[in-house]
Structures are given as C-alpha cells and as structure tokens.
Amino acid sequence: MFFILSKLLLLAFSPGLWLLALLVAAMVARPAGRWRGRWLGAALLLLLLGGNNALVNSATLVWELPPVPLAAVAPADAAVLLTGITAEGKSPHDRVYLNSGADRLTNALWLYRAGRVRRIIISGGSNALHPVPGRTSEARQLSTLLRLAGVPPSAILLEERSRNTRENALYTKQLLASHPAIKSLVLVTSAFHERRALGCFAKVGLHPVPFPAGYRSTDPSQGLSYWLLPSLDALSRWGRLLHELVGYAAYKVRGYC
Incomplete structure (x- = not known):
C-alpha cells in the first residue's frame, strides 16, 4: 500500500495538475460570479510563481547535495x-x-x-x-x-x-x-x-x-529570461521537488530514514 501511495503523491503534488484544476474551476464558475475571477487570479499567480525558473532552481539548489569531486x-x-x-x-x-x-x-x-x-x-x-x-x-x-x-x-x-x-x-x-x-x-x-x-x-x-x-539544478544565471520568463518546464521541476520533499517527510514519519 505504501508503494502505491508513493506513486500517487507524484500526481497529487503536481503544480501542472493544480493549474488545470484552477482553470476548470474558472470555466464552471458562474460567468458573472466573483469566483471565476478568483480562480483565474489564482491560476495566473501559480503560473507566474510556479513557472519561474529562477525560483525553482534556487529551491532545488538548496535541496540537492553539492557535487563531489x-x-x-x-x-x-x-x-x-x-x-x-x-x-x-x-x-x-x-x-x-x-x-x-x-x-x-x-x-x-x-x-x-x-x-x-x-x-x-x-x-x-x-x-x-x-x-x-x-x-x-x-x-x-x-x-x-x-x-x-x-x-x-x-x-x-x-x-x-x-x-x-x-x-x-x-x-x-x-x-x-x-x-x-x-x-x-x-x-x-x-x-x-x-x-x-x-x-x-x-x-x-x-x-x-x-x-x-543527475542534477536538476543549474548554475544561477544573470540573464533576464532566467528571472522573468515563465516556463512550463519549471512547473514540472516544482512537481518533482515537492514529490521528493513529501516523500522524505513520509519516510521520516515511518522511520525509514
């Protein structure tokens, strides 16, 4: 059961799936209602933050162990x-x-x-x-x-x-x-x-x-595109990092590590 649950975590902690859920919620909300705007605003915020390469790269750099010569x-x-x-x-x-x-x-x-x-x-x-x-x-x-x-x-x-x-x-x-x-x-x-x-x-x-x-992080860049341009790949990288963080926490709770 734990093995199956660990696989489901990869889906549950997927920012791409969250973005899709927010957009679907906005579509089914009443056109004149305030919730449509809220769902769309949340989706935009998730895209801006979750799609930022600089943010996810910085977080990944902190979590990954440094290379060993x-x-x-x-x-x-x-x-x-x-x-x-x-x-x-x-x-x-x-x-x-x-x-x-x-x-x-x-x-x-x-x-x-x-x-x-x-x-x-x-x-x-x-x-x-x-x-x-x-x-x-x-x-x-x-x-x-x-x-x-x-x-x-x-x-x-x-x-x-x-x-x-x-x-x-x-x-x-x-x-x-x-x-x-x-x-x-x-x-x-x-x-x-x-x-x-x-x-x-x-x-x-x-x-x-x-x-x-197998590093998923890169050396930080000074280019504007690194800091400003959103990327769907960044959402995937957030998903992988969140999955590992939750997996680590679950292993800690169960006494596996």
Whole structure:
C-alpha cells in the first residue's frame, strides 16, 4: 500500500495538475460570479510563481547535495547504483532506454574507471506500478550497459527485488551479507534523492559516502529570461521537488530514514 501511495503523491503534488484544476474551476464558475475571477487570479499567480525558473532552481539548489569531486572520493570497495532511470513503456524491448536520470549510470561508471571503486552494486527491480510482463529487472538492464562499457561481469553485483528507496537499502544490506569483503561503499543516486537514500541506508546500518548525480539544478544565471520568463518546464521541476520533499517527510514519519 505504501508503494502505491508513493506513486500517487507524484500526481497529487503536481503544480501542472493544480493549474488545470484552477482553470476548470474558472470555466464552471458562474460567468458573472466573483469566483471565476478568483480562480483565474489564482491560476495566473501559480503560473507566474510556479513557472519561474529562477525560483525553482534556487529551491532545488538548496535541496540537492553539492557535487563531489572525483579526487575527493577515497577508494572504496563498491559503488551502489540506485535504479529508477529506465523507461519501461517504450518498445521494441530489444534495448535499454534511459530517462533524464541517466547520469547515475555514467557517474557510477566514472567512479569505476577512475579506480575509486572496485565493484558496482546495482540495486533495483522495478519501480513501476504495472511492470511490463517478461521484462528483466532494471538492475539487470543497467548491468548490460555497464558490460557494453567494458565493466567485467565479475565487478558487477545485482540486487533485483527492491521497488523503492527503503527496499534498496534493506536488500543491499542482505546482499552484502554474502560478500563480507565489501566494507566501504559509495552511494550513487540523483542529487535531489541523495538525502533520503543516505537516511535509508543509515537506518539499516550502512554508511556509504554520497556521490550525487543527475542534477536538476543549474548554475544561477544573470540573464533576464532566467528571472522573468515563465516556463512550463519549471512547473514540472516544482512537481518533482515537492514529490521528493513529501516523500522524505513520509519516510521520516515511518522511520525509514
């Protein structure tokens, strides 16, 4: 049930959906009534504030953990790569499709190629409510890409059961019980998700070094368009950030992180 509710949060905390609801409310309100103007005013305010790239970028910069230079990462036994970066709904299913979080994969590969980790643990089964029948786990799909990039199978470990961040931590802990030589870890996930992931891993007794990837923020700009021009993409970015903030709070309440 918690897994399903977490997916519904993504819809409930979508500014785009709020904007649509306000416009629909204005349409059904009485033409001569005062509520039509109020609904339209609220929609305009949401568009001006929620569509402002500067505001959402500033908020995202505060929430995301800062980048970690490769040189600052002490050599570790393994990197833990969290999944959630493939697109399951695209066919033909004869290849791996990556979404905007693909930096998780490339950053884990970078750590390996730079000699900062000796192995890569890929943690994740499927985070879809209705996984495509017959599809392999996301962890196995990403392992295919790592092997194509030259990482030997002996350097890859798979955890294929987890569906969310809490299970990533729980099942990685169980996997490590069979590999006692792996003691030091680097955790690779999206920068906006790193706080929650670190908390979940700490709850199960694992304390990896963070290596944030897949940044949704950019360096601040001094251009007028950055500060003044509304953007529908900004609404989507607010939705993702709000979803993560609520998810973090829910995990805190349940004692997951």
